[in-house]
Amino acid sequence: MNLYEKKIVKNVKITAFSLRVLSVVHEARMCHGLRHKDYQLYRQYCSRRIRRIRKRFDFRQGDKKFKKKDMHADAIKDEKLLELPLLLSERCWAYAMQLKEESMQDPRKKYALRNKLRKAATHSVSFEQIVEGCHRCDARTQLEVQGYSAWLQGTVLFELAEWTQQWDAPVAFFTKAIAVYSKLSEAVNEEEASIISGLLSELEVQMRYCRHHLGDQAATISLLAMTNNTALGEKLNVLVSLAREKQASTLSEVTWKNRTMAVKHEKVRMFLIAEGESSSGGGKSRGGQDRVDQYDRLLMECKDAIALVRDDLNTDPSFKSRQQTSSGAVSSGHFLYTYLCYLRLSLTLQRNLAMTSNYTAIISGAMQPPKGSKMPREQDVVRLYDLCIQSLTETRLLSGLEDDLELKQENDAKVTFFKAMRCFHVGESYAKQEKWAEALVLYDRTAERITEAKAIPELQESDRASLASASDKLISLTCTAKAEVLLSLSSTPQQVTPTHLAKKPLSERLDEYVEDQCLLNHTNPRVLTMPPAASPVPCKPLFFDLALNHIGFPSLDHKLPVKGAEAASPASAGEANKPDQPGGLSGLVKGLWGWGSKK
The missing domain is CATH 1.20.58 (Methane Monooxygenase Hydroxylase; Chain G, domain 1)
Structure with a gap:
């Protein structure tokens, strides 16, 4: 290189490559599926993004025939190329998480899951080596890549520890990731600091879980207090269940109100342990809807426990008779039933009080209502207080607690x-x-x-x-x-009713508008004069056709001809051929409608 070329190199300004790994990963995950735990959608996005980057920078691995092209530090000519090894790691990790969910229905996919986890760790190590070998990357990019690589390698070993049982392997990587991100959180803005804070809390929970398997009792106790943490998923629920089962195996009796009662059923023991953890402070540290959900779960467990104890007491003849009376001796099994009913009413009371505090906070504007739920009203709070009073009233009526x-x-x-x-x-x-x-x-x-x-x-x-x-x-x-x-x-304004209209009913002064307060009285409004005044009414004229039936007509028998004279008289010969005609108005009526005619 001659002197002229050296001067050109000195005058060229070399720009440093910068990649905000944590922000890029967080934004990609939230915008492409992981907000709703859709790992397949995120994996497909990573594949499309990798294809676009390879095509843009002409880094494709062959046209018709595949030719592998490895990434190395000298191949990084643009800072956008730094996303390529990052996306390769993310794609393998997302594929592994997708296979983890699918392995619950198909256990054979666990083998592919392990392979994808190991491949994700390999890509993260390669990514860290590329950034360390590239001298154009700034210090923050190198620090973020170290933290990301340590986190991903620790996560891979954490998932594989279920099969390898090497719980000490991820601890070293988690410790390194926590140190890197703790140092990085001091030099970032507020938005990135919140992302780092969430990641650090997840790392601490995972480390405690590893130490729990390594025999650390303090880590076990702290994990059991994190019943609302989602960083471990189902692993924490399994841990809590195992711990309760271990405690339930040693719980054979319970003491309440200076009486010791034997506990036979395992479900009853599990509920008593869960209720004891809640009352000792596990539920008080929560707030909002989480506390209400915890009380709902405890009430369901309490209902099952009461049903088991009641089934045992149905064979006891004194159980039903003592339930119907308010005095008398209560057996040990019956008093256990009373204790469980007391716990059910107490949990119901605490749940209603938790809902009351939530509703009052929402009504006052101190808290926003959950999405998809309607705005509470003051009537809802009143109803909850009624239920609280009812719970306390029922508590007094429990057998054995009357005195x-x-x-x-x-x-x-x-x-x-x-x-x-x-x-x-x-x-x-x-x-x-x-x-x-x-x-x-x-x-x-x-x-x-x-x-x-x-x-x-x-x-x-x-x-x-x-x-x-x-x-x-x-x-x-x-x-x-x-x-x-x-x-x-x-x-x-109050309008005074005139004196001459004060006693008039509304029907007599329809043409005058006066505000009469008497009309607002629903018991005795002055609308009509009751009873109304009597007035003459013309009668309906009476005329009935049946009155003719009661009229007496004179007899005309003396004017009728004699039978012998009829045969002798020729004048009456024509009249003899005529049919007999009924006489009078009744005969006319009968002939008109066919009444009385001889058939």
């Missing part, structure tokens, strides 16, 4: 609290309908109930805080209701 004074006092305090909150939300519902007079009365009643509830010493501190918050809101709401009532009264 429990402490439970009765706690329930009475809770009922008073729920009635106060229910009255408050009923007033809110009337205020939403602009019925301010009714709302004002209910607000006054709410203040009385709040005062009554605060005077109960057994009331919990959390309930006292809720009452204090409702009392603070009640002051402004009462002022608003009073103002609205006064405004409505002042905006409707």
Whole structure:
């Protein structure tokens, strides 16, 4: 190279290649199928994208006959070519995840799954080597590629560990990926930092799962507390089930209200363990709809447990008789049934309270309603408080708890609290309908109930805080209701009814418009004069044809000819040939309609 050529090389500005691996991968996955867990759609996108890149940069592997063309660092002439090894890794990984889902119906696809996982790891290693060998790639690209390669290799080994049982292999790669992405999160914008944060949380969960298989008890305990985490998929559910089965094998009896009861059925043991985990804090850490869903699952398990215990008690003759009475001895098995019913009512109460907090947050605007669900109303909150009061009422009627004074006092305090909150939300519902007079009365009643509830010493501190918050809101709401009532009264002028029209009914003054308050009275409106005044009415003329039947006609027998004279008289010869004619009006009527004629 001569001096002139050296000067040209020095004057050429070499641009650095940059590839935001994490952003490119996240955007491609969310836009092409993985938002809905469609791995086949994402794999097809990767194949199309690879074909376009090869065609654009003339990096095709033969026209008619396949000729493999390997990627290397010197072949990278454009930063877009860096996407090619990345997409090759993504395509193999997506194909492996697709085969993983299909292997649930066809177990033979597990062999292809392992091969695709190993091929994805090979492509990620090759991608890292290409970027390290290419000196034109900037430092951030090299760092992101190292983190991506470590994450993908660790993920592949994590999936293969189900068959190899080498749970220590992915830990090293996960540790490297966590270190790289933790360092990278300090130098990116807010959007990329949120993506890295989500990836780091998944990596930590996977590492704890690996350590759980390696015998770390602390990792096992932390995993059991992550019942709502989806990073492990079904693996976490299997882990929780195995842990509960192990605990259930040692649980043979339960103690409640100073009574120890034997637990025979495994399903009952599993439910008691799950309920104990929920009450110890597993369910309290959740929020929103997740907590309601957890209570629904526990209620289904509780229903099955109650059915098993009830089937055993049906053979006990004292069970049904004791259920119908409110006094008497309760056997150990019957008291276990009472305990399960108590847990069912308690879980129902907690579920309704969780739904109440969700509804009030949505109504106040602090939380958005779930997609596809309708907006809750104040009437829904009132209904939930009614169900809470009903649950507490049913708790008092359980067999063996009728004489429990402490439970009765706690329930009475809770009922008073729920009635106060229910009255408050009923007033809110009337205020939403602009019925301010009714709302004002209910607000006054709410203040009385709040005062009554605060005077109960057994009331919990959390309930006292809720009452204090409702009392603070009640002051402004009462002022608003009073103002609205006064405004409505002042905006409707009162028209005085004239004295001469005050006693006239509406039917007598239809041509005069006067606002008569008596017409608004539904019990005795003044519309007509009742009873109406009597007036003469002409009678209908009477004429009946049957009156002729009662008329007496004179006898005409003396004018009829004698029979002997008829035969002798020639004048009557023609008349003798005539038929006998009936006489009178009755004969005419009979002949007219055929009545009385001889056939």
